[in-house]
Amino acid sequence: MERAGRSSTLGSSDEVELEPSGNSATIHLDMTAGGGSSSSDFNPFGAIDDVRFKTDDDLPDVMVPPFFSKYGDFHTIDWQRDLARDRLRHKMISKKKVDFPLGLLQSGWDAGAGWICVLFVGLAAGATAGIIDIGARWMSDLKTGVCADRFWLDREHCCWSSNDTFYKDDSCSAWTKWPWMINYYNSSSLLFSFIEWIFYIVWAVAMSTLAVLFVKIFAPYACGSGIPEIKCILSGFVIRGYLGKWTFIIKSVGLILSSASGLSLGKEGPMVHLACCIGNIFSYLFPKYGLNEAKKREILSASAAAGVSVAFGAPIGGVLFSLEEASYYFPLKTMWRSFFCALVAGIILRFVNPFGSNQTSLFHVDYMMKWTFIELVPFALLGLFGGILGSLFIFANIRWSRFRKNSKMLGGNPIYEVMVITLITAAISYFNPFTRKSALSMIQQLFDRCEDQVEEDSLCDQNKALSIAFGQLLWALIFKFIITIFTFGIKVPCGLFVPSIGMGAIAGRILGITVDQIFRAVQATPGHSEYFTCQIGKDCVMPGLYAMVGAAAVLGGVTRMTVSLVVIMFELTGSLEFIVPTMVATMFSKWIGDGISKMGIYEAHIELNGYPFLDSKGEYPYSTVASQVMRPSIHRQVADEMSMSDLRELKNELSVITESGMTLGDLESLLRQTDFNGFPVVVSQNSMHLVGFITRRDILLALHTARKTQPYVVTNSIAYFSDGVPDSVPGGPAPLRLRKILDMAPMTVTDQTPMETVIDMFRKLGLRHVLVTKNGKVLGIITKKDILQFMRNKDSQ
């Protein structure tokens, strides 16, 4: 994994990393003079491994070389600590403000850095999206043929530029179909179709194979949708290289290839991932963000908004998506900047103009008609259907993903899996006009009103063609549903928005046609036409609207998005008129879906992958208190009734460090014997009164430095975490001062605090661990891992 190595170099530039530590020491002195030292003056190198991933490699020997990287891979960041570091940095710069002009300039640059950074991100995200859209369309058309004289044009532009009148069935004479290449022109014969079919399949398999090869060789993180991981990263998880430049490049190329291959996948989810890669890469231009994981997430949050903005041409929807789904610690603070970023990205995409029109939105819909109140019933039915289909999809996809994960055959051979899936998809979808065309143009066709059709559209024909189309739609729905279950999760870049919208649009159109036919039949019955104040087929029962509502319903059922989904659909149509149908469908879909299973597809994948994600929504009505969840756990008795002797017993289970009295050797053996990632520091083993907290990494680093730089420090030296350090102990070795690495402001709760409050603290304050106390004595510790474990146990009960 060469790429991962490169990315992490970016993140751990030694010289820059060391600076804040030096600064904090200076500041420490200032602040002590000002009255009390702040908790922000401890060493910034430490990290607690509070998830399942253990850093076993630094266990065997205490004398490990210092880590310059702030957080290890798969670790969770400490929001409070990182933000404290940023405040320190900010104070430094504010002080320099008086130095004219350099200090002032630096201060101004610092204040504007966030805006400049998101401006760049927006520009880059818009441009990237435009290029990918153009590339994907060109390659997608390659499956059927090539532009004769200008091979770089896609079919539409080829036919436009060729200026000939023969333009039917989406084709023209300038567009050379593959069978023509081998001099076979009789397009109505079976052999023609067979040759075309073979070419179709070969191209599709070739593209997807190329995509999976790129991903496997260069950037394993480039596969999938990326949204589950983005959610975790924004919640404070560190996955090195996930947002690196190699992931970006390979995912962009792979996305063009995979979406051109005709697989049942979308570009929209990966676009969010790509935008976040861009955000991450640009943040390194601004040390304020690049070197501070917590601050960097402000940029990433804006980037996610830009990603949705370019994916759907919906800037407001993007901001709300970022707010509802992605952001974690600062939902409101960065909203304005996210909006700016999303808007810039949307404008740039419009300049690139990949959709070939002046429309900013992915599907331009322009209904001028009204829906009637009675139609809310079929809309609600669509919502119901969406909820059920979505839950079914999640269930099946997760089962298959788990099987893939555990199966040696599938897990080890992603290339064969992709090839097989592509082969099946291409082979079957060729025969259905709805699955054969790209998902986007299928959705556009389903959304459209009948009047707008220039060419003949079987969906708008009132004769036999409609019933054939109806059957084709039904078949397309079933096929799409089954193949998408197996497609989402293969090792190519693949999103789920467009397949979901596609399924929903088909289902909606099917219902729309049915309702339309029923209304027509009723109206045709003598004496019933007066029931209708609207003209059927003209200004009531519009199957295109049903398709749109169905799309929202299924997308809602799969992702469980709410406001952002409705707003995205609103921005697609630009009319307040259709918010109500969309909203009704989304509400029913969400209710039914949540009734079947609480988790959306992203949450389900997060759980499948075991990421430490603590959902920022949802309520947990548990009747549990902190002492029942903490470690060491109290089995014998409830904490409530503990006597002093019980406390003493418990103490032996909790590894603590005393404020003074422990020797360097004691500390080293404690580190060797345990694998905890941090230790409470107490006044004495007897009293257990809490003084502070120290992380394993900090103490390792400190002891290492002490052994190296202070030769008079020996194994018998007594380590002091307190203030009253004797200058020298008569007859003993020199004391070791460790006060500065001690976190004097650990978060604490009492043993009787309800778990809901503790969970609230973890979510809202971005904690990694909390100490449990009773009457001022430390009883235990609760980490984020414990919380997640507890919630999972409770949920499964």
Next chain:
Amino acid sequence: MERAGRSSTLGSSDEVELEPSGNSATIHLDMTAGGGSSSSDFNPFGAIDDVRFKTDDDLPDVMVPPFFSKYGDFHTIDWQRDLARDRLRHKMISKKKVDFPLGLLQSGWDAGAGWICVLFVGLAAGATAGIIDIGARWMSDLKTGVCADRFWLDREHCCWSSNDTFYKDDSCSAWTKWPWMINYYNSSSLLFSFIEWIFYIVWAVAMSTLAVLFVKIFAPYACGSGIPEIKCILSGFVIRGYLGKWTFIIKSVGLILSSASGLSLGKEGPMVHLACCIGNIFSYLFPKYGLNEAKKREILSASAAAGVSVAFGAPIGGVLFSLEEASYYFPLKTMWRSFFCALVAGIILRFVNPFGSNQTSLFHVDYMMKWTFIELVPFALLGLFGGILGSLFIFANIRWSRFRKNSKMLGGNPIYEVMVITLITAAISYFNPFTRKSALSMIQQLFDRCEDQVEEDSLCDQNKALSIAFGQLLWALIFKFIITIFTFGIKVPCGLFVPSIGMGAIAGRILGITVDQIFRAVQATPGHSEYFTCQIGKDCVMPGLYAMVGAAAVLGGVTRMTVSLVVIMFELTGSLEFIVPTMVATMFSKWIGDGISKMGIYEAHIELNGYPFLDSKGEYPYSTVASQVMRPSIHRQVADEMSMSDLRELKNELSVITESGMTLGDLESLLRQTDFNGFPVVVSQNSMHLVGFITRRDILLALHTARKTQPYVVTNSIAYFSDGVPDSVPGGPAPLRLRKILDMAPMTVTDQTPMETVIDMFRKLGLRHVLVTKNGKVLGIITKKDILQFMRNKDSQ
């Protein structure tokens, strides 16, 4: 204040109120069996007065009758405690679920209550807004005349229904102007105008006087915009009667009167207040919300969204407004429900159709043209102007409000003040066509494109009329600015949105006309016309767009809204095209405004009124730690270097209760001697190790109950807050068990915790106080009041 009394009866229904307390005792036993008691089992009556308002009336005697009302007036609610109470209630209902069918029904009702409640709120808010709009328009037209045969029609409908062709200058023969009443028909004469002017003034003064009388007599809380108070209420402040039914009725009537009187005020801000009243009133139908102040705020948050939705016809803008400005504790949880509420309200308003068209938005704008990039410069200039004007307005208005507050003459005579302001407004505004018409139609005219004008519009004339109109606009701007400073804050219902939009629209139109003229002049110069790819006056430089951008800029400068403002403007126009100009103007306006003064008009009024509002946005880079802010304060030394003797000294300043050993008499004298609203409970005076926290109100109630119901409890009885209570003390009086009223889960921080973290905890967890500890010993307490005091001191430095 009869009204206040009535409202508070609603809030303190004795029987219902007592129930949860009984339940909690039951639950307590269950939970002890399950392992440890929860903090949620303490008595729900207590409240800490953590703001400047003191409840001195319960100080002199300990034996006060119990309070059944949950929180006192002007108190802050305890979010954690209220939410714990709700979880208890939820558990009770979940348990009953198995009882078919009643339990199941109740459970279903409970789950759907929130949705049903906001549905009602939406329906009522939409209807109210429609009625107010119709009423205000009718009464506003009354200033000039009356409909001859159908007096209940406003001018527009009167002229429509009369069907006569004489319809010019917004008038018709069916519409009887007042001078006609006294048989004076020569409308071009000076006398006619004079008579009309007199009538205009008399009506205006009559209406506003009626409004202020209603407000003064029936509902003092009905005056003003209400948004600052709504912000405080949503942040957890209790103002009894502020959202009561009397306030609602009087504010509705007063709003019609005051906006009809032609004063420079808007209906939009008060609409948010009215919607919140509706939310409050409906919440009493659902005990889940009505009896729990924290839960009630979920409904109020949705109501605020509905208020903005009906005010501007902008449901998404409403949700974002609620999110950005109003909501506090649960920004995301209630978003989906808020959206539903806002949408329902918007639909209902549309059915009522007060704007007389099918437009849902307040100002329907339908530009089909583009702006050019060079125009971003004047748009940015408008932003600059908006920021400066807004800040100037805030400064002047606050100065005047402070003067009004402190001046006996003005404060005591709100009626005269209103009369004088109305007199001046009416007398002057009659002579300017822009100020004479209602603010809404003026804004509509300024927003409009010139092509759309059916009648002659002086603004679109390229001849002399334009320069006259230009002068009138300038005059209108100055007049509006000055009069609004004095108007906002008078004792009638008055909002600031429309006056701000009005000022901005005028300023924008002025700039638009200027730019238009410059462009025309340049184009007219020989050899320069090729610079323009667009046709001036047709598809470039549209003064109406400038007016819109100016409106956003000034509104942004006054309120400092960001995303919600842009989205509201977007919903007004329905086109993505104009988001960019609006956004540029809003950004500049916000930057300039924040550069001049950080506070928007609402924050400034909150500070002026001394409400305990802790802003949920903003960063506070202080280098202070908890021990420097807590009370009792440590003057002598930094907490860092405190020895045990210092701690002992400090202890004497902090009033604590010991876990056991204090007699009932000791407690009573402690309560008499101090006016603290809560006391930490410690193991012993010597150790000061924290056990829990108890509020003054809880302890008062408990002692009162004990004296009344347990005759064996005497002054010498020892009060036990611990578990190990002897059944009887040999030779002594019976012990008093007070464990159940003890909060075993107080929030604590260590003395070295940075204040930023403490503030973050207060904001995000909705705390009222936090205990400061060091090595497990209680040092002091920090209340919300201390935090606000600290922040104000820091800000003024």
